[in-house]
Each structure stands twice: as C-alpha cells, then as structure tokens.
Amino acid sequence: MKQAMTQNIYDDPRFFKGYSGLPRSVHGLAGAPEWPSLRALLPPLSGASVIDLGCGFGWFCRWAREQGAFDVLGLDVSRNMLERARNETQDPNIRYEIADLEQLMLPAASFDLVYSSLAFHYIVDLDTMLNTVHRALKPGGRLVFSAEHPLLTAPSRPGWTVDGDGRKVWPVDDYLVEGPRTTDWLASGVVKQHRTIATYFRLLREAGFTPAHIEEWGPTDSQIAADPALAEERQRPTFMLFSAFR
Amino acid sequence: MKQAMTQNIYDDPRFFKGYSGLPRSVHGLAGAPEWPSLRALLPPLSGASVIDLGCGFGWFCRWAREQGAFDVLGLDVSRNMLERARNETQDPNIRYEIADLEQLMLPAASFDLVYSSLAFHYIVDLDTMLNTVHRALKPGGRLVFSAEHPLLTAPSRPGWTVDGDGRKVWPVDDYLVEGPRTTDWLASGVVKQHRTIATYFRLLREAGFTPAHIEEWGPTDSQIAADPALAEERQRPTFMLFSAFR
Numbered sequence: 067m068k069q070a071m072t073q074n075i076y077d078d079p080r081f082f083k084g085y086s087g088l089p090r091s092v093h094g095l096a097g098a099p100e101w102p103s104l105r106a107l108l109p110p111l112s113g114a115s116v117i118d119l120g121c122g123f124g125w126f127c128r129w130a131r132e133q134g135a136f137d138v139l140g141l142d143v144s145r146n147m148l149e150r151a152r153n154e155t156q157d158p159n160i161r162y163e164i165a166d167l168e169q170l171m172l173p174a175a176s177f178d179l180v181y182s183s184l185a186f187h188y189i190v191d192l193d194t195m196l197n198t199v200h201r202a203l204k205p206g207g208r209l210v211f212s213a214e215h216p217l218l219t220a221p222s223r224p225g226w227t228v229d230g231d232g233r234k235v236w237p238v239d240d241y242l243v244e245g246p247r248t249t250d251w252l253a254s255g256v257v258k259q260h261r262t263i264a265t266y267f268r269l270l271r272e273a274g275f276t277p278a279h280i281e282e283w284g285p286t287d288s289q290i291a292a293d294p295a296l297a298e299e300r301q302r303p304t305f306m307l308f309s310a311f312r
Numbered sequence: 313m314k315q316a317m318t319q320n321i322y323d324d325p326r327f328f329k330g331y332s333g334l335p336r337s338v339h340g341l342a343g344a345p346e347w348p349s350l351r352a353l354l355p356p357l358s359g360a361s362v363i364d365l366g367c368g369f370g371w372f373c374r375w376a377r378e379q380g381a382f383d384v385l386g387l388d389v390s391r392n393m394l395e396r397a398r399n400e401t402q403d404p405n406i407r408y409e410i411a412d413l414e415q416l417m418l419p420a421a422s423f424d425l426v427y428s429s430l431a432f433h434y435i436v437d438l439d440t441m442l443n444t445v446h447r448a449l450k451p452g453g454r455l456v457f458s459a460e461h462p463l464l465t466a467p468s469r470p471g472w473t474v475d476g477d478g479r480k481v482w483p484v485d486d487y488l489v490e491g492p493r494t495t496d497w498l499a500s501g502v503v504k505q506h507r508t509i510a511t512y513f514r515l516l517r518e519a520g521f522t523p524a525h526i527e528e529w530g531p532t533d534s535q536i537a538a539d540p541a542l543a544e545e546r547q548r549p550t551f552m553l554f555s556a557f558r
Contacts, residue, residue, distance in 0.1 A: 217463075217487065222479070229473070235483035237475055241463065242530040242546040263509050264528040264552070277523070282510040284488040300488040306510070 072166045072188055073257050076122075076144035084252030094125035099296055100212060100283045100305045104183065107210045107279055107309040111135040114178035117202070119167055119211075120185025124151030127160050130181075141165040170195050172202035182211040184305075186266075187219060187258045190246075196273035203312040209275060215282060215303045219247050219260040226298070236302035263306060275310035282306050318412045318434060319503050322368075322390035330498030340371035345542055346458060346529045346551045350429065353456045353525055353555040357381040360424035363448070365413055365457075366431025370397030373406045376427075387411040416441050418448035428457040430551075432512075433465060433504045436492075442519035449558040455521060461528060461549045465493050465506040472544070482548035509552060521556035528552050 075081050089097035095105075112134035118126050121140030130138045137159045142148050148162045155162070168191055180199050189195055199209055218224065220241040229235050240260075247260050261269075263280065270277050283305040285296040321327050335343035341351075358380035364372050367386030376384045383405045388394050394408045401408070414437055426445050435441055445455055464470065466487040475481050486506075493506050507515075509526065516523050529551040531542040 217484065221481075223477075227475070227483070229483055231469075233468070233483075233485060235467070235485050237473070237479075237481035237483050238463065239479060239481050239547045241548050242528065262528045264526045267513075267523075267526045271524070277513075278517070280510045280513045282488065282508045301485045302487050 072143045072168050074143050075253060075256050076142075077146050078253050081253035081256070082144075082146050091123060094123075095129055098183070099285055099289055099293070099299075100307065103281060103283055104210065104212055104307055107281075107307060108181070109179060109208055111179070115176060115204075116179045116181060117141065117172070117177050119170070119180065119182040119199075120188075121151060121162065122147045122183075124155050124160070124162060126181060126183065127151070127162070128155060128157070130179075131157055131160055135159075135179075137161075139163065141167070141170075143167065167195055170198045172198055174201050175204050177202055178204055178207050180207070180209045180211075182209075184212055184214065186211055186213040187261070190259060192259070192261070193269050193272065196269055196275070200273045200275060200312055205312055207312045208309060209270075209312075210307075210309045212283075212305050212307045213266070214258065215306045216241065216260060216262050217302050218304050219258055222247075224249060234298070234301065266306070266308060270308065270310045275312065277308065277310045279309040280306065281308075318389045318414050320389050321499060321502050322388075323392050324499050327499035327502070328390075328392050336371075337369060340369075341375055344429070345531055345535055345539070345545075346553065349527060349529055350456065350458055350553055353527075353553060354427070355425060355454055357425070361422060361450075362425045362427060363387065363418070363423050365416070365426065365428040365445075366434075367397060367408065368393045368429075370401050370406070370408060372427060372429065373397070373408070374401060374403070376425075377403055377406055381405075383407075385409065387413070387416075389413065413441055416444045418444055420447050421450050423448055424450055424453050426453070426455045426457075428455075430458055430460065432457055432459040433507070436505060438505070438507070439515050439518065442515055442521070446519045446521060446558055451558060453558045454555060455516075455558075456553075456555045458529075458551050458553045459512070460504065461552045462487065462506060462508050463548050464550050465504055468493075470495060472548075480544070480547065512552070512554060516554070516556050521558065523554065523556045525555040526552065527554075 095101045111130050114135045116130045116135045117139045121127055121142050124140055127138045127140040140162045143166050151162050167189055222240050244261050247258050249256055282303045284300050290297045341347045357376055360381045362376045362381045363385045367373055367388050370386055373384045373386040386408045389412050397408050413435055468486050490507050493504050495502050528549045530546050536543045
C-alpha cells in the first residue's frame with residue numbers, strides 16, 4: 067500500500083525564511099505574476115464554499131471572503147505558515163487546518179471551488195488526492211490550480227545557460243522520466259514531483275473531471291514592461307494553470 | 313482576411329526524395345514508432361466513414377479499409393505523394409484528392425473519424441480548419457491526430473548539445489513565442505507552426521470539441537531495446553497525440 071507523506075520543507079527554518087521574503091509572500095496575490103490568469107479561471111464566489119489546498123499565509127482565503135465566499139477552509143502542512151495565516155485573519159468564516167495533502171480527507175459534495183496554488187507538484191499520490199477532491203466538490207463544482215510547469219521540473223540539473231552563440235537557453239533532459247526531482251531552492255534537498263502536462267490531464271480525467279482550461283503561463287507585454295525579468299518566462303514557462311469541472 | 317496557403321514542401325524534389333527514404337515511408341505504419349499509441353486512440357472502424365488529412369502515401373487509408381471502414385477519403389497537398397498512393401491502392405472505396413488543408417472544405421456531419429498524422433503543425437489557420445473538421449464529424453465522431461511536440465518546434469535553433477558535464481541536453485528557448493519556425497529538415501526552408509500543448513487544447517475546445525486524450529509520446533522499453541536510438545525520445549519528445557469528440 068502506498069503511504070506517501072509530504073516533505074514539510076516549509077517548516078525548515080532556512081526555507082521558511084527564504085519563502086517569507088518572496089514577492090508573493092510579502093505582497094500576497096499581487097506579488098504573483100500568474101495571479102490575474104488564475105483569477106480569470108475562478109467562478110463567481112458570492113455565497114460559495116471554498117477550500118484552498120496549500121493555503122500558506124492565507125492570502126487567497128481572505129481574498130475569497132472579500133469576494134463574497136460564504137466560508138473558506140485553508141489547509142496546509144506547515145505550522146509556521148498557518149500560524150502567520152491565523153495571526154493575519156480576523157474572520158470566523160475562514161478556518162485554517164493543518165493537513166497533509168497526501169492523506170487528504172474531505173466531506174463529500176461540500177465545496178463549490180477547490181483552489182490550489184503551486185502545491186500539487188509536491189504530491190506523490192496525486193491520483194488519490196484528485197479522487198478525494200472530485201468527491202468533495204458539489205456537482206458542477208470547479209477545481210482551479212496552478213503547478214510548476216514540466217519544463218521547469220524536468221531537467222536533471224535545472225538552470226539557464228548561454229550557448230556558443232550567446233543565446234540564453236534552458237537545457238532539457240529527462241522530460242518523459244516522471245517522478246521525484248531534488249533541487250536546492252531556498253533550502254537544499256527540496257523534493258518535487260515531475261509530471262508532464264499530458265499526465266496532469268490524464269489524472270484529471272481518470273478522477274472524473276472534465277478539464278476546461280490548460281494554460282502554460284506567460285507574462286503580458288505590460289507585465290514585462292513593469293518587470294523586465296519576467297521576459298524569460300516566455301523562453302521557458304514556470305507555471306501551468308488548469309481548471310476542471312466535476 | 314486571412315488567406316493562408318500550405319507551403320507544399322513535399323513536392324520539393326529533394327524533400328520528397330528524403331521523405332521517401334524515411335522508415336515510415338518505406339515500412340508504412342509499422343515504421344512509425346508512435347503508431348501503436350495513435351492506433352489505441354481509434355474507434356472500431358467497421359462500417360465507418362473515415363478521412364485522413366495529410367494522407368501521404370495512403371498507408372493509413374488502406375489500413376483503415378482492412379479494419380472494415382466503409383469508405384476512406386485521403387487528402388494531401390502533394391501531387392507526388394498522391395500519385396504513389398493511387399499507384400499502390402486498388403480499392404474503389406478509397407479516394408485520394410488533392411487539397412490544401414488551409415482551405416479545407418468538407419461536407420457536414422459526414423465522418424465517424426477524422427485522422428491526421430503529423431500534418432497539423434504545418435497549418436497556419438488551425439482554428440478555421442478545426443471548425444471545418446468539427447462540422448464534418450457526425451455527432452459523437454472522433455478526431456485523432458498527431459503533431460510535432462512543442463519542445464521540438466520551440467527552439468530558435470533546434471538541436472541536441474552536450475553540456476560541460478557530458479550530459480546530452482536539448483536547449484529550449486522561445487517556448488511561449490508561438491508562430492512559424494523555419495528549419496532545414498530534408499530540405500532547407502521548411503516552415504512549421506510552433507504551438508504549445510495548451511494552445512492545441514484551447515483551439516479544440518473553441519471549435520466545440522471535448523478533448524479526451526493528450527499524450528506526450530515516448531517509447532516503451534521494448535521499443536528502445538529494439539531501436540536504442542529511440543531512448544532520446546524520453547529526454548525530449550518528438551510527438552504529441554490527441555483525441556477529441558464532437
């Protein structure tokens with residue numbers, strides 16, 4: 067029997083310190099360049115029951131309530147992150163609970179929206195989790211999530227290089243070799259699960275979802291004008307976004 | 313008004329000679345390593361009306377009739393390829409017609425299966441063509457096609473390289489910069505259209521299709537054992553396969 071458990075890197079002091087300093091941690095949703103595209107995939111939230119898988123500091127949970135969500139449940143594996151989320155939230159209709167997404171248990175047919183930002187690439191047993199999510203959605207409910215793009219996660223040694231002609235390139239290998247990748251990002255030994263876009267699509271279908279949108283995210287011209295470093299996202303995307311219906 | 317026209321590289325003598333020598337031209341479907349995966353996406357063909365967009369030498373058309381298809385229409389832009397297809401076919405229920413897929417005209421609700429192998433990445437006006445294909449399928453009919461994978465088509469200068477550690481890698485740039493790519497493959501100046509997986513998915517949805525399968529194709533262990541050169545497909549795939557329902 068599979069018994070995966072999430073590597074709780076977010077409670078590693080060095081990782082947590084680094085993560086807390088990222089623009090998306092300091093500025094919230096506005097600090098995440100892919101947020102406008104992810105937001106565009108959401109249903110109207112007025113009166114909705116919402117769950118955020120990997121809620122971190124609770125930015126999305128609070129935003130969802132501002133949009134009129136009836137209640138919001140934020141789950142995360144990190145005690146550090148939930149502590150800060152609770153400190154920054156005064157709203158009885160937002161609950162935060164500690165949870166390992168590998169062992170997710172949810173009530174059936176209870177949510178209008180399951181949301182997740184950049185958490186699914188940590189999940190080993192994604193098929194089981196997607197089955198749980200599908201069952202937890204009300205009929206017609208929606209799953210909207212982002213994950214790291216397979217071009218980011220594939221390489222055995224990820225990194226930009228410059229070729230003989232001075233061209234900045236992202237060398238790819240092992241693209242179809244799915245499974246764990248250990249990288250040093252904010253801390254050493256961070257383990258992510260590399261999966262292709264086709265595999266995400268297949269797992270959604272097998273869990274009973276109807277995929278409605280796939281996005282390999284890139285910045286707009288005005289985002290690049292405001293932050294020229296984003297231009298490299300057009301060379302090799304970092305994020306992919308999905309929406310799918312129960 | 314858009315007025316795209318297919319670059320008919322297949323009737324370039326040098327290209328045609330090179331293409332005619334490829335394993336898939338000499339051995340037909342059995343010479344294409346992705347064929348077993350593509351075949352697995354097909355419906356039962358007994359009694360079916362089938363069309364092959366970019367039929368080349370007619371290998372698939374003849375195979376479809378062997379599987380019991382009622383009639384098969386093969387379309388291609390290349391006179392050279394259709395001439396050989398006609399010479400190798402003795403079957404009144406297989407018709408070959410010259411056609412530019414950019415200007416495709418098809419009768420409505422007439423086909424059970426629209427099939428295409430490695431032709432769609434030549435199409436500039438793919439949205440119009442997919443609308444035509446959708447309309448030409450009977451309700452419940454299926455589109456099954458392969459196209460070049462965006463990792464193959466993306467780079468401004470595609471090719472394997474070896475990095476400083478002796479690792480064979482495929483350098484990627486311009487992944488989200490969709491549009492024409494001019495490469496030298498069998499002949500110089502071959503123009504293909506680079507599109508991401510997400511864009512293929514979106515165009516299918518916008519044309520009214522329900523996508524059922526996406527595959528970033530890789531070889532099986534036994535295929536690699538029989539042809540070790542196929543192993544590099546796991547490092548960077550060449551093909552993607554789709555099926556979608558009207």
